[in-house]
Amino acid sequence: MTAPATTGQLRANIGDMEIGDYISCSAIRLGTISASTAFYDLGYPNSNEVALTGFDATTQQTGVFYLVKVNKGTLVADRVVFNMVSWDSLNARGLIEGYANWNPFVLTPKMTSNIAPHGEASASSEISTRQAYQAFDKVYTGNKFWQANAATGWIQYKFLEGKRVSKYSLTGIDTGQFSLQINPKDWTLEGSNDGSNWTVLDTRVDESFTTLEKKICTFNNTEKFTHYRLNITKNNGMAGYVALTELELMDNIVGTFRSLTGGIAFADSDGKKSASKTDLNFGAWPKINEWDKYIVNFPMGKIQAGKTLDDVFHWKNVYSFTQDTPELNISFSVSNYRMPRGSSTPQGTLILSAASIHTIYGYRPVFEYKEV
Incomplete structure (x- = not known):
């Protein structure tokens, strides 16, 4: 280069x-x-x-x-x-x-697998055709989203080095693929530098989504973390699954x-x-x-x-x-x-x-x- x-x-x-x-x-x-x-x-x-x-x-x-x-x-x-x-x-x-x-700038790159091109996407569970990276692939329509094999769960992204995130967006499911009940309802966004010890950065309760709705969440954060995890503790009513079309992690640089x-x-x-x-x-x-x-x-x-x-x-x-x-x-x-x-x-x-x-x-x- x-x-x-x-x-x-x-x-x-x-x-x-x-x-x-x-x-x-x-x-x-x-x-x-x-x-x-x-x-x-x-x-x-x-x-x-x-x-x-x-x-x-x-x-x-x-x-x-x-x-x-x-x-x-x-x-x-x-x-x-x-x-x-x-x-x-x-x-x-x-x-x-x-x-x-x-x-x-969205800090998470356009992922093509759970480990490419940079960093690593992972989740508490995933369906084989709807893996963690599909919440970071910047594809909003069709059968391209992350789905956990449970009604609650977490999805995370690990950066190559520490990033200061102070904003994130969640995009709900396309109703052409699933009921809106599969969307997250309660969650926390958490940061970590070792993947074991987590700091709660933002908490949301009683949220709902329309089809492919993007919610932007802003919070105060002065620390850099290598790991960021969305920990979903409740969905909107579907038994057995929770899903998410896209998760974007952003900094506070606006220009x-x-x-x-x-x-x-x-x-x-x-x-x-x-x-x-x-x-x-x-x-x-x-x-x-x-x-x-x-x-x-x-x-x-x-x-x-x-x-x-x-x-x-x-x-x-x-x-x-x-x-x-x-x-x-x-x-x-x-x-x-x-x-x-x-x-x-x-x-x-x-x-x-x-x-x-x-x-x-x-x-x-x-x-x-x-x-x-």
């Missing part, structure tokens, strides 16, 4: 990150030239990575990239995550100025994906606004734009010896879309043009139509979150 060449550490939790640290994030491209994408499985690196110039327009591509911490509450992708998409399409999806409907700002004019050698309609290779103006602040001026002391800025942010041969529209003195059609950055030099600036689509223009995610 081409990890960013910073002197920081690979982290599994956003809350542990310092400037220069990085964390893995998975992406999937769902559309062709649209901005249809999803980000998930934060903190689970693997060998299947996004190309350094991003996914092309082929659909259903999946891979991992890294988010580097550059400031308090700000993580910037170490590469363009996908190309062959226009600024207009990104903006229509909210990925330029901030995707407002973003949900917190938005967006793009960097990149300036609205070319800068001159003094860092002032240039009247030129040609890039002078001194970056963009005003200099407080995020591309220059976080990428061009990334601290040299946080780059590994013998490595370069491109080994951290992989800016060569691809432009990253930014939020900004150029000033009138640069472009005659100002409302239809934008200011991508990078490609030939880290300071590089380009005037580009917001509708342009090409393999050398792409989306570099920024994750902005509230850090206390």
Whole structure:
């Protein structure tokens, strides 16, 4: 995996990150030239990575990239995550100025068995065709759920290392598969670091579900645990069984994906606004734009010896879309043009139509979150 060449550490939790640290994030491209994408499985690196110039327009591509911490509450992708998409399409999806409907990262990965791809799902009992991992497979319909061979029981997920969970969701059963009476009614969520000694984190009593209803439960938790267990002490009336479609474990990190700002004019050698309609290779103006602040001026002391800025942010041969529209003195059609950055030099600036689509223009995610 081409990890960013910073002197920081690979982290599994956003809350542990310092400037220069990085964390893995998975992406999937769902559309062709649209901005249809999803980000998930934060903190689970693997060998299947996004190309350094991003996914092309082929659909259903999946891979991992890294988010580097550059400031308090700000993580910037170490590469363009996908190309062959226009600024207009990104903006229509909210990925330029901030995707407002973003949900917190679900800490549990999409499980394909009780032990793959990461961690371990287990339960007090399970039906052979409805195993514990099926409550973590992110499949909500059909015969894809966990079912215990008793009216009460527990289901748990074991992380590879401690995670701080402060929110979880339960999704009830599809009535096309079972009666709503099989859903949990009373339960506790518990945490442990050895699988034997448990701390009760949240208690719910007298709950009921409509078909495929998702309930989100929030609680206060300051501790990291490797094991989290949902201990169901009563179901909604069915004799002999209890079941659950999905269980998601989440942290308290809430934020938005967006793009960097990149300036609205070319800068001159003094860092002032240039009247030129040609890039002078001194970056963009005003200099407080995020591309220059976080990428061009990334601290040299946080780059590994013998490595370069491109080994951290992989800016060569691809432009990253930014939020900004150029000033009138640069472009005659100002409302239809934008200011991508990078490609030939880290300071590089380009005037580009917001509708342009090409393999050398792409989306570099920024994750902005509230850090206390």
